[in-house]
Amino acid sequence: MTVVDGPACPNCGLLTGSRSPGAARERFEGLLETAPDAMVIVDDTGTIRLVNAQTEALFGYDREELLGRPVEVLVPGRYHADHARHRSDYTANRQVRPMGAGLDLHGLRKDGTEFPVEISLSPLETADGLLISAAVRDVTERKAAEAELTALYEQQRHAALTLQRSLMGTPPDVPGLTTASRYLPATQGLGVGGDWFDLIPLGAGRVGVLMGDVMGRGLEAAAIMGQIRSAAHALAKTGMEPNELVRALDAVVADLAGPDQLVTCCYLVIAPDAGEVTVCSAGHLPALIAGPDGGVRVLPAPVSVPLGVGDVLHQQQTTAVEPGALLLLYTDGLIETPGSDIEDRLDHLVAALDRAYAGADYAARTATPASAPDLEAIADDLLASLLPDSDGHDDVTLLLTRLPAAPLATTTADFPATAASVAEGRSFLAKTLLSWGFLNLVDDARLLVSEVMTNAVRHGQGRVRIQARYTARELTVEVADDSPRLPRPRLASDDEESGRGLALVESLADTWGVRPSGTGKATWFSFDLTHDHRPADALG
Template identity: 55%
Template structure:
């Protein structure tokens, strides 16, 4: 086996003459170390990253070729200089802080900062620093590897700008698809929508307020699972479909059944949608609700606190094969319905039940404090999302039933021809009592047409209900027939077919809505001046 040796010869004079002593030493390890040092030196010198060494007071002691290419200083120009020549004037304190950390034996990894070249150009750099030690472990200097990350920073800035542009476009699209709910007379509302602060920001949340006529309002809220433009696009289609279906007077369970089919027809794999639809009668406080897997609706009653509105449990839209159930309940005057999406109470690191309890607690305080809805909405968001750092978009909708009772009157008529006369008489007497004279003749004429239709096609009792506000008079006729009247053009020789045409011409608004018992046909007339106070009706 061959191995390197070091031989030392020393002459010795002895009685026998001159002798030579030879010492042979194995220097394999030293030779290997020298070769390793030479290799490392070659690697350092040929590195694409700038590498430099310095004393603890900041004087440069080593400067490789890459450092010269990066900064523009030659080794002769740089060695002996203080490292502060590489820092912009406003970052000299940064150099001192880094040297102080190195003296304490700390290693600084991937510190991103700005450095300046010999020509004055600014560079984005990534710096890694570590202390060098003597054999006894004392810190005697430091080394640094510096990498130019200017191209990466420019690319990151361009990506950030592009991302912000896309996020702005997506949010604009989502808000356009969500629309702006109209102001509803006799119904105070407040709404908030917060896009997610992470990712694309947009999601599938939506809400809608749909005037249904005759003092009824559809309140809709939904959440398409997922994030991004796909969820927003699905949301837009569902919102449009739900709005159109609700305008037909469809019952909440029927609307959910139809939306379930719409979700299936969208042909989006594994797409689930939670949704809740309520029909609120402002004058009576009656609420008909159907929920498709959505979070519970809360009710805040002044002086009583907040509670969950009882709702049948149904599967989300998109599951298929589900028969949706609805429930009818009555809420107190002045009560506020609180609808929201999961982004409000499902946050990382928290329990959804705890968050729901916190939400109910916040609403309890609002019910006792009597805040207006806008202030209440802000308080809820501040309480549940104090840092406003949402991982999901958030929708909050507050809807308050009027506290003051509205003037109403009602009667039950038999399904016989005399019902038309009796109904006209009842309406005329009621309007006279209320001081409504301007359009009383129009109201009685329209009632005659609707009652005639009910008498001809219905069996059983006919309900007549009259409702007024300061701006509108509404008359409703209910009968047990499920057949919905349709306006049509009557031929000259036909005796029927003109009643609904007359209703369309004279009424400011009218419609037909199906009920569990049959249907209700209604019309509204606008009031140009406030009505006289209603006396006590016997």
């Protein structure tokens, strides 16, 4: 039951005049009968003094059954306890007090059925004291329409959010990389927006991390987000450098969204073997990093403009990062709020991450992922600290990533780009694997490095570098040279002596790939150590 404060009765003088009180009362009762709503007049004790025909029709009583009875006869029993107090407050202050604010109140018919009502109260000053006039309106149809609209809105919101999550995709589980993510839809409208993130295994222990935000809300922003995310994922899989990927996405955004659509994006490549993170940001909020020894800082990145601006050279920066460090990426909905200073909010986020991460001691932060800080709990703590009120925020995405542990062992050797170096490279790798206990991998690895080095010597330039490393999950061999020309697998004819090297790599290695690296390239292949390729001492 909605209670609305009504104006003082414009005809209250009809009841207070002394010249002809009988005529005034008769005129007032006539006005009650012409009122469109049910009218119930009660005194300060809650006793019903007057009702009109609409009251009889609405509640199912004859007026003789109501006159002189407590008004609570028209109110469901669960409201009786508070009804007298609310009426007393209104009598004392001539103002509506919140009667069950936030609750749906109801009237009660003679047959015991309840129905939603809206009530407007007005004071009536009479010669006998104060009366209270209540105009009662049945809002059953309106409530049903509101419920139908609410259900329809929720269906549309659910469909829109389902579409957005489908466009956002489900990032894969990356072995060795512990993550926790959150997505909160906007609290206004359909809730959909242009936030997205992605994790891309790049091979050889490297991982790409994407975070982006299409400005605006609604299905259009979500649709553009889905296309940009797909393009970014495909570009990242080629192994291109972060600044090259962002530059390529700039053209994609210009084609998809036009000059008025801005997109922020941050792309990081994590290289655990080198202990480095390379980042390129196109107008995105800075990533944060929490070191294993404690302390939170902003991950350095050259300042740049959002995608879609065009004609801007995006730059990247590589930062040394310790294994076990924690990276936080997020979208602006986490820290941008109306009337707040974004620098202050960023400081608040840094402090919140510092508090959450400091909950684990140094030994736990640098130990195995199983005993490392709970990223899920940290994500919840950050949301509770930055968004204590669940209402009134834009869509929010955050991603916590704990960097993988460093390789258990790594070794590197450089060779001149000559034919004699192929045999030297085979020998170097064989000795390395034997020293590590990978007896069962020596023959395959020696054959594959021979094929890859031959390509590097024949088609590359400068020196050739071999790097071998292994973790608890895989053994990786990488051959780098200074030529930007990438090798391509092809089908060799029966009478050709060459063209089968990469086919052998693809056949014998568990995974392999090629990626640009500065002025040259690196070709790598890996063996899975989780099954039959464990070191000899582990095989027992």
